[in-house]
Amino acid sequence: MAQSTNTRDLVLEILLQITRDGEYSHIALKNALDQYQYLKKQDRAFITRVVNGTLERMIELDYIIDQFSKVKVNKMKPVIRTILRSAVYQLKYMDSVPASAACNEAVKLAVNRGFGSLRGFVNGVLRNIARNLSDVKGPPKKERLRALSVQYSLPEWILKEWLLEYEEETVCAMAEEFLNERPLTVRFNPDRISKEELLKMLKAEGVSVREVEGISCALYLSDVDYLMKLESFKKGYYQVQDKSSMQVAMWASPKEGDYIIDVCAAPGGKAIHLAEMLRGTGHVEARDLTEYKVGLIWDNIRRSGMTNIEAVQRDARVRDEASVGKADIVIADLPCSGLGVLGRKPDLKYKMTQETQRELVKLQQEILSVTAEYVKAGGTLIYSTCTIHREENERNARWFERQFPQFHMLRECQNLPNRSLGDGFYIAMFRRT
Numbered sequence: 001m002a003q004s005t006n007t008r009d010l011v012l013e014i015l016l017q018i019t020r021d022g023e024y025s026h027i028a029l030k031n032a033l034d035q036y037q038y039l040k041k042q043d044r045a046f047i048t049r050v051v052n053g054t055l056e057r058m059i060e061l062d063y064i065i066d067q068f069s070k071v072k073v074n075k076m077k078p079v080i081r082t083i084l085r086s087a088v089y090q091l092k093y094m095d096s097v098p099a100s101a102a103c104n105e106a107v108k109l110a111v112n113r114g115f116g117s118l119r120g121f122v123n124g125v126l127r128n129i130a131r132n133l134s135d136v137k138g139p140p141k142k143e144r145l146r147a148l149s150v151q152y153s154l155p156e157w158i159l160k161e162w163l164l165e166y167e168e169e170t171v172c173a174m175a176e177e178f179l180n181e182r183p184l185t186v187r188f189n190p191d192r193i194s195k196e197e198l199l200k201m202l203k204a205e206g207v208s209v210r211e212v213e214g215i216s217c218a219l220y221l222s223d224v225d226y227l228m229k230l231e232s233f234k235k236g237y238y239q240v241q242d243k244s245s246m247q248v249a250m251w252a253s254p255k256e257g258d259y260i261i262d263v264c265a266a267p268g269g270k271a272i273h274l275a276e277m278l279r280g281t282g283h284v285e286a287r288d289l290t291e292y293k294v295g296l297i298w299d300n301i302r303r304s305g306m307t308n309i310e311a312v313q314r315d316a317r318v319r320d321e322a323s324v325g326k327a328d329i330v331i332a333d334l335p336c337s338g339l340g341v342l343g344r345k346p347d348l349k350y351k352m353t354q355e356t357q358r359e360l361v362k363l364q365q366e367i368l369s370v371t372a373e374y375v376k377a378g379g380t381l382i383y384s385t386c387t388i389h390r391e392e393n394e395r396n397a398r399w400f401e402r403q404f405p406q407f408h409m410l411r412e413c414q415n416l417p418n419r420s421l422g423d424g425f426y427i428a429m430f431r432r433t
């Protein structure tokens with residue numbers, strides 16, 4: 001693989017945006033790949049792989065670097081530590097990159113970024129790592145948390161929390177799962193295109209497709225270079241949506257003519273699924289907080305071709321008098337710590353803190369209290385998150401039942417991240433009596 005310094009500079013820039021400037025990984029990557037559409041397919045794949053891989057394995061990479069550098073990673077300048085991290089990722093996890101290329105290109109990057117005085121340091125640390133990588137031992141087993149943290153690149157506080165709630169075997173299986181490559185899952189609208197026609201179209205576009213067991217309108221796509229460029233995507237035949245998140249509309253099972261409010265809907269996956277299930281009848285109001293998010297929903301609505309759905313800017317914490325007692329179904333797919341989707345958004349594990357998690361539990365309760373009122377008698381409320389943290393899930397559901405006895409729970413489910421089930425996800429369905 002002969003990636004140029006420019007490609008690696010792009011990797012460096014994206015990683016800095018994420019780790020130094022706080023941008024979300026999926027947004028930083030998407031913006032860069034949108035901007036550099038002209039790059040060769042293999043360069044784009046290299047950028048995606050190194051950015052995601054470096055984030056996925058960052059704790060382990062830092063541990064390795066710290067074994068060979070006098071200056072510890074957390075004391076380094078952001079540019080230098082980011083160059084070293086992504087170079088060590090290539091050394092350890094990308095057989096296709098020769099060690100000499102990973103080291104030389106890292107030195108060039110440091111020089112180009114104005115750190116010529118550190119070329120000897122970068123070169124020395126990386127060559128030393130390249131020579132001795134196979135001898136690096138993890139922390140001793142007696143430091144159990146630290147050893148697991150380095151093995152799975154998960155912050156210790158997250159592991160500690162999960163170990164209180166799940167068996168160690170389960171925690172390790174989930175942690176392992178987050179490091180596996182995840183398929184791109186899409187849901188197509190059978191009213192717009194038959195499965196046979198879509199499979200034919202995707203094949204002609206060079207995309208490999210696998211069917212999803214148990215969900216006839218879902219497909220796994222691979223060999224996708226740039227989704228937005230595919231005619232099949234632009235025509236709105238399908239939406240990107242994980243298998244577990246498709247459960248929301250399937251559980252809600254709307255009937256023709258239903259009025260549905262999705263109070264936190266962007267980018268619109270579940271709301272559009274519901275609009276499709278209404279088959280042109282009824283109405284879905286897909287709300288979100290900001291103009292930007294509402295714009296994202298509109299983009300997807302337009303692409304989907306559905307006309308029984310609209311996107312509306314509204315703060316779910318603020319009571320909307322006009323909606324009280326009006327909805328057959330309310331979807332509360334609320335902001336959460338997102339620790340069930342670390343396989344897709346690896347940076348979340350470094351951004352999330354216990355304090356933020358606690359604040360999110362309060363926010364979820366606040367939004368549930370306001371929006372539950374929109375459900376009409378006999379109507380349904382679905383609460384969901386993409387996390388596996390019980391405080392945000394089962395315990396919030398119990399809290400809701402105590403606070404709102406006019407609702408009773410019909411069913412709930414905690415999906416743990418798993419290759420066949422999809423992302424980590426929680427759903428609870430309540431009926432208003």
Ligand SMILES: C[S@@+](CC[C@H](N)C(=O)[O-])C[C@H]1O[C@@H](n2cnc3c(N)ncnc32)[C@H](O)[C@@H]1O
Binds near residue numbers: 245266333335336
């Ligand atoms: C888990 S995401 C929703 C995903 C969406 N249901 C889907 O299937 O595509 C949570 C959403 O809540 C939105 N949000 C956060 N605070 C909000 C608030 N106070 N009012 C409305 N939406 C809010 C976020 O902007 C984010 O888009």
